[in-house]
Amino acid sequence: MLSLSFWLCLLLNLVVLVFSAENFTRDDFPPPSLFVFGAGTSAFQFEGAESEDGRTPSIWDTFSYPVGNLQGEKGKKTCDGYHKYKEDVQLMADTGLEAYRFSISWSRLIPNGRGPVNPKGLEYYNNLINELTSHGIQLHVTLSHSDLPQVLEDEYGGYLSRKIVKDFTEYAGVCFREFGDRVLHWNTFNEANIFIVGGYDLGITPPQRCSPPFGFNCARGNSSTEPYIAAHNILLAHASAARLYKDKYQDRQHGFIGINLYTIGFFPYTNATEDLIATQRANAFFIGWFANPLVFGDYPDIVEKNVGKRLPVFTKLESEQVKDSFDFIGLNHYTTSYIKDNPSSLKMDIRDFNADIAVELIVKGDASMTDEYPVLPYGLVEVLEYFKQNYGNPPIYIHENGQQTPYSVGLNDTSRINFIQGFIGGLLDAVRNGCNARGYFVWSFLDLFELLGGSQFSFGLYYVDLDDKDVKRYPKLSAKWYSRFLKERSIKSDGAIEVEKNMSGISQSHLSQ
Numbered sequence: 122m123l124s125l126s127f128w129l130c131l132l133l134n135l136v137v138l139v140f141s142a143e144n145f146t147r148d149d150f151p152p153p154s155l156f157v158f159g160a161g162t163s164a165f166q167f168e169g170a171e172s173e174d175g176r177t178p179s180i181w182d183t184f185s186y187p188v189g190n191l192q193g194e195k196g197k198k199t200c201d202g203y204h205k206y207k208e209d210v211q212l213m214a215d216t217g218l219e220a221y222r223f224s225i226s227w228s229r230l231i232p233n234g235r236g237p238v239n240p241k242g243l244e245y246y247n248n249l250i251n252e253l254t255s256h257g258i259q260l261h262v263t264l265s266h267s268d269l270p271q272v273l274e275d276e277y278g279g280y281l282s283r284k285i286v287k288d289f290t291e292y293a294g295v296c297f298r299e300f301g302d303r304v305l306h307w308n309t310f311n312e313a314n315i316f317i318v319g320g321y322d323l324g325i326t327p328p329q330r331c332s333p334p335f336g337f338n339c340a341r342g343n344s345s346t347e348p349y350i351a352a353h354n355i356l357l358a359h360a361s362a363a364r365l366y367k368d369k370y371q372d373r374q375h376g377f378i379g380i381n382l383y384t385i386g387f388f389p390y391t392n393a394t395e396d397l398i399a400t401q402r403a404n405a406f407f408i409g410w411f412a413n414p415l416v417f418g419d420y421p422d423i424v425e426k427n428v429g430k431r432l433p434v435f436t437k438l439e440s441e442q443v444k445d446s447f448d449f450i451g452l453n454h455y456t457t458s459y460i461k462d463n464p465s466s467l468k469m470d471i472r473d474f475n476a477d478i479a480v481e482l483i484v485k486g487d488a489s490m491t492d493e494y495p496v497l498p499y500g501l502v503e504v505l506e507y508f509k510q511n512y513g514n515p516p517i518y519i520h521e522n523g524q525q526t527p528y529s530v531g532l533n534d535t536s537r538i539n540f541i542q543g544f545i546g547g548l549l550d551a552v553r554n555g556c557n558a559r560g561y562f563v564w565s566f567l568d569l570f571e572l573l574g575g576s577q578f579s580f581g582l583y584y585v586d587l588d589d590k591d592v593k594r595y596p597k598l599s600a601k602w603y604s605r606f607l608k609e610r611s612i613k614s615d616g617a618i619e620v621e622k623n624m625s626g627i628s629q630s631h632l633s634q
């Protein structure tokens with residue numbers, strides 16, 4: 122017999138078929154002055170050159186090598202953006218990108234985490250920014266993409282200490298001062314929520330902290346308390362940097378500042394009241410944990426209730442400072458999950474973030490390590506609707522959305538085209554329905570060094586030949602599709618583009634791995 126979830130999925134898919142925009146062009150969206158299309162990268166994943174020109178390690182370096190999950194990958198070139206940025210910016214311009222999202226490596230710009238600025242770091246980012254500006258590409262810059270300087274982690278435990286607020290604000294201030302004449306969109310933290318869950322509850326991402334019975338054998342940490350403490354300090358650090366920007370720079374630089382969250386489209390597993398309430402709870406924990414303080418000045422009631430004394434409390438002043446400390450929210454979105462009530466976890470003596478939510482998460486097509494993501498744009502539509510209904514429809518950038526494929530897929534990435542096309546169609550529906558989305562960035566512009574998968578998996582529109590001494594770039598089918606969408610402004614949903622047959626020049630080893 123077919124399960125209820127099967128019928129539920131079928132129904133939702135049919136709804137999407139009926140309601141998703143199918144034939145659309147770039148011009149169906151507002152013009153670039155109001156809505157931008159771009160693609161993104163992040164410093165650690167793009168730059169390489171990890172010990173060049175004065176850069177010091179970040180917590181991501183420590184996680185990746187030599188004890189992390191990427192043993193043996195050290196020394197392997199990433200796409201080497203540090204040296205090839207000019208060529209890449211040219212590629213962006215040729216593709217027709219209206220905007221580029223990238224991050225600054227804190228430990229490249231300020232190697233000691235605080236204090237003197239590294240002239241070489243300054244020079245690199247000035248060069249990159251000037252190159253982008255001269256090609257008319259809008260800049261969206263993230264200040265922290267999971268790559269806190271290791272020196273601050275060692276000195277005082279990074280985000281577990283209030284000291285981070287001052288150091289992050291000073292680092293942000295250097296960026297506003299040095300680059301703010303050309304950068305109009307600042308994002309403080311990437312995936313603030315999932316950075317915390319991965320790094321302080323499960324211990325599967327930097328700084329790899331967790332405690333039994335939760336997580337995966339961390340050497341240190343406390344999964345019950347640390348996620349909430351670190352999240353609290355990230356909110357305070359964000360608010361402090363945003364205040365500096367608004368007080369000192371915004372009037373003359375005319376830019377915007379926001380924060381980025383990871384989102385999952387949550388749907389009740391059944392229409393039983395328990396599952397509907399459990400779905401609200403999942404949203405309150407994943408989104409409300411950050412969005413409620415940012416919009417209302419405090420955590421959601423259900424988070425306060427379930428976490429209890431382990432949840433830090435905002436003073437009146439802090440609450441005022443966090444509230445309204447953003448001009449936009451950035452969202453990363455890849456998947457959808459079904460939510461089942463799981464009240465038993467609340468009976469546990471010791472609880473972590475997951476136990477506090479008290480739900481069972483049934484992921485639809487988990488692409489975390491192997492598969493490709495299923496194309497479920499209604500999840501994104503639901504998330505945008507959630508922000509519209511619950512948070513007063515703030516300006517939103519879709520900072521990341523894209524398809525993971527094994528590196529071996531090479532250039533013929535039709536599944537990536539289907540994914541991007543499906544989500545852009547869903548986004549158009551949401552925009553037509555009054556959601557305040559202002560931009561969409563494909564993740565990623567080119568193949569990068571993945572946090573969990575190193576160079577086994579790729580998200581790029583451009584293929585990077587890691588076996589070639591010049592790490593040459595090649596357009597995948599998806600790059601051609603996106604470029605046509607951006608430039609010709611007339612692509613239809615069935616607008617298959619000719620499959621690239623000429624793969625000569627690419628080391629076959631990577632294509633057939």
Ligand code: NOJ
Binds near residue numbers: 163453571572580
């Ligand atoms: C989100 C992260 O921000 C990015 O660094 C990563 O590459 C993608 N997810 C894909 O895993």
